[in-house]
Amino acid sequence: MIKKNIIGAALAVLVLAGTSYAQESTEQGNSSQGQGSSEEHSRRAPSQVAIDACSGKAVGDTCEYTNSRGEDKTGACANTSDGQTVFCKRIRKTSS
DSSP states (O other): OHHHHHHHHHHHHHHHHHHHHHHHHHHHHHHHHHHHHHHHHTOOOOOHHHHHTTTTOOTTOEEEEEOTTSOEEEEEEEEOTTSSOEEEEEOOOOOO
């Protein structure tokens, strides 16, 4: 009888520990997902040269600028995710 009580108590401890671990893992997963989505929403702001390249242009107009590394970039004017700024969004070349 004592053996059964000890085994039962041990199983209860393992179940509680497992439940606690699962809850902690879920909470960590949710917080990292939250961080990921907030990072997506807080992408880097466009550079001033990319903003200047669309000065006086409408969304969809073609634009060109030279980045801080001296590389010429071509793109199309687009709004930032908050809709407050028009900037030259680079068109990335895809390799075929």
